[in-house]
Amino acid sequence: MHIRTHIPLITLALGIIAVPLTVKDPYYLTILIFIGIYAIATMGLNLLMGYAGQISLGHAAFFALGAYVPAILTTRYGVPCIAGAAAAVALAAAVAYVVGLPCLRLKGHYLAMGTLAFGEIIHIVLNAEIELTGGPSGIAGIPMLGIGNLQADNDTKYFLVVWVLFLLLFILTRNIINSRPGRALQALHGSEQAASAMGIDVGGMKLTVFVLSAAYAALAGVLYAHFVAFISPDAGTVMFSIKMVTMVVVGGMGHLWGGLMGAALLTVLPEMLSYFEDYDMLIYGGILLLMVMFLPGGLAQGGERLRGAFRRGGSP
Amino acid sequence: MSIDGTIVRIRDICKNFGGLAALQHVTIDVARGSITSIIGPNGAGKTTLINVLSGFLTPDSGSILLNGKSITGKKGHAITRRGMARTFQTAQLFGTMSVLENVMVGRYARTRAGLAGAALRLPGVLAEERATRARAMDLLQRVGLTAQARLPAASIPIGSQRLLEIARALASDPQVLLLDEPAAGLNTQETRLLGELLLSIRSKGITIILVEHDMELVMDISDMIAVLNFGENIARGTPAHIQANPDVIAVYLGEE
Numbered sequence: 083m084h085i086r087t088h089i090p091l092i093t094l095a096l097g098i099i100a101v102p103l104t105v106k107d108p109y110y111l112t113i114l115i116f117i118g119i120y121a122i123a124t125m126g127l128n129l130l131m132g133y134a135g136q137i138s139l140g141h142a143a144f145f146a147l148g149a150y151v152p153a154i155l156t157t158r159y160g161v162p163c164i165a166g167a168a169a170a171v172a173l174a175a176a177v178a179y180v181v182g183l184p185c186l187r188l189k190g191h192y193l194a195m196g197t198l199a200f201g202e203i204i205h206i207v208l209n210a211e212i213e214l215t216g217g218p219s220g221i222a223g224i225p226m227l228g229i230g231n232l233q234a235d236n237d238t239k240y241f242l243v244v245w246v247l248f249l250l251l252f253i254l255t256r257n258i259i260n261s262r263p264g265r266a267l268q269a270l271h272g273s274e275q276a277a278s279a280m281g282i283d284v285g286g287m288k289l290t291v292f293v294l295s296a297a298y299a300a301l302a303g304v305l306y307a308h309f310v311a312f313i314s315p316d317a318g319t320v321m322f323s324i325k326m327v328t329m330v331v332v333g334g335m336g337h338l339w340g341g342l343m344g345a346a347l348l349t350v351l352p353e354m355l356s357y358f359e360d361y362d363m364l365i366y367g368g369i370l371l372l373m374v375m376f377l378p379g380g381l382a383q384g385g386e387r388l389r390g391a392f393r394r395g396g397s398p
Numbered sequence: 399m400s401i402d403g404t405i406v407r408i409r410d411i412c413k414n415f416g417g418l419a420a421l422q423h424v425t426i427d428v429a430r431g432s433i434t435s436i437i438g439p440n441g442a443g444k445t446t447l448i449n450v451l452s453g454f455l456t457p458d459s460g461s462i463l464l465n466g467k468s469i470t471g472k473k474g475h476a477i478t479r480r481g482m483a484r485t486f487q488t489a490q491l492f493g494t495m496s497v498l499e500n501v502m503v504g505r506y507a508r509t510r511a512g513l514a515g516a517a518l519r520l521p522g523v524l525a526e527e528r529a530t531r532a533r534a535m536d537l538l539q540r541v542g543l544t545a546q547a548r549l550p551a552a553s554i555p556i557g558s559q560r561l562l563e564i565a566r567a568l569a570s571d572p573q574v575l576l577l578d579e580p581a582a583g584l585n586t587q588e589t590r591l592l593g594e595l596l597l598s599i600r601s602k603g604i605t606i607i608l609v610e611h612d613m614e615l616v617m618d619i620s621d622m623i624a625v626l627n628f629g630e631n632i633a634r635g636t637p638a639h640i641q642a643n644p645d646v647i648a649v650y651l652g653e654e
Binding site (some may be wrong): 254255257258261262263265266268269271272273275276277278279280281282283284290296301336 | 449452453454473474475478479484485486490491492493494495499502503504505506507508509510511512513516517518523526527530565567570
């Protein structure tokens with residue numbers, strides 16, 4: 083691999099080092115932390131949607147599971163954060179396996195409806211099981227992340243935790259995409275029949291990528307719960323599932339950087355548009371509509387086109 | 399023909415779609431290392447037979463033996479792993495992936511790397527990846543697509559796509575290659591090259607089951623031909639035998 087292919091990643095790593103040194107304003111730090119959290123969830127959903135070509139409108143449920151498990155375990159039972167996080171990811175993966183078995187037999191709109199229904203069920207359970215989840219009022223007082231004496235007890239440290247995790251996951255995910263299993267899941271997108279003819283167990287592969295993407299969403303949920311210190315059923319709404327899908331689509335399906343771009347845009351945009359008060363949703367919707375119309379490949383594709391234009395302009 | 403010489407035994411296969419009998423008691427022996435062609439008019443059940451053989455359809459009755467072992471009702475991916483690979487009537491490539499990656503996917507059944515090993519780029523996985531890439535490049539060279547290796551598969555001409563499908567199927571180290579109309583959409587020159595390619599594949603000991611409408615190609619390269627008509631196997635024999643068979647002339651070949 084050429085050094086040039088690593089430039090974006092090295093730039094990101096330098097950026098992660100630079101932010102704690104330069105950004106002191108807690109408002110901006112908070113936004114950056116949220117971008118990192120959503121970008122992790124979006125990376126997993128991109129594997130499922132962009133690469134394997136399967137839609138899920140229920141991923142907020144995995145995010146919420148990821149948030150509720152450590153919330154319950156740390157506040158009620160004093161379980162260490164790291165164990166809570168591991169339990170959250172494991173539970174979300176197990177639930178994804180059980181839900182995925184019947185759901186992934188569906189295709190297209192039916193798969194979307196199946197996962198939508200699953201997300202709604204989890205949302206209802208979170209509201210109704212007051213003993214366990216605190217019901218609509220949720221769970222407060224979730225501690226910051228930490229292991230022993232190492233505590234991410236301020237925004238700067240938390241920023242580093244989230245973004246170093248993102249960077250690690252990005253590298254691991256990119257490795258997967260450029261490998262035997264990664265090519266197999268992209269093959270599902272191209273043609274399920276041909277994938278099967280290549281010896282790929284189509285059902286098994288779909289289930290694998292669904293479970294994997296749920297684990298990413300759960301990890302993002304863990305990071306969210308420990309950062310915000312409060313969790314309510316709002317984290318598991320269908321609207322949030324759709325927002326995650328929008329992040330993937332706007333960022334660029336099947337483009338690993340696209341997930342990050344989509345997460346950044348959809349986190350920053352509402353903040354910027356709050357200036358327009360009552361009209362913010364209108365402008366927000368308008369921008370997304372224009373993007374889907376003129377950049378169907380998402381921000382990542384737009385970036386590539388721009389780079390291509392520069393190269394053509396630069397060479398005789 | 400001796401039992402040892404038969405690699406695929408198709409026994410009394412029936413397949414109905416609603417009221418339509420697509421295959422009726424079809425029995426064909428395919429000799430190891432042969433090119434066995436299946437011909438017949440449109441709607442005769444040729445593609446249905448390929449789909450049944452490759453595990454995309456389950457027959458209503460009858461059995462299929464590969465190397466003496468039943469593969470009846472097994473799923474497509476399991477049959478590929480057992481050594482029978484296929485192509486499709488309309489090329490089904492992984493369009494956004496590169497030509498090279500398409501062939502690399504074809505190695506799936508013969509490689510092992512899992513998610514964890516791939517994510518961590520373990521030494522064994524990297525070595526396997528290099529071998530997969532080298533093997534895929536070899537196959538592309540064999541079908542003459544080396545120059546197109548990096549292009550998206552959907553962007554290459556139809557004739558090249560057909561060859562790519564064959565390279566991709568060969569990547570799974572098949573003992574039996576099922577080809578569903580590989581010459582469809584090819585010009586005369588391309589068809590001639592395809593014929594040479596198929597003969598060279600046979601010379602490596604790979605058995606080919608060919609469904610094809612191009613009679614010149616079929617008569618040129620086939621060792622054995624089976625004729626289907628309305629789902630029934632009405633004739634079997636060598637090209638010379640088939641060309642002289644009055645029933646076959648009546649339903650398919652016609653008068654010259």
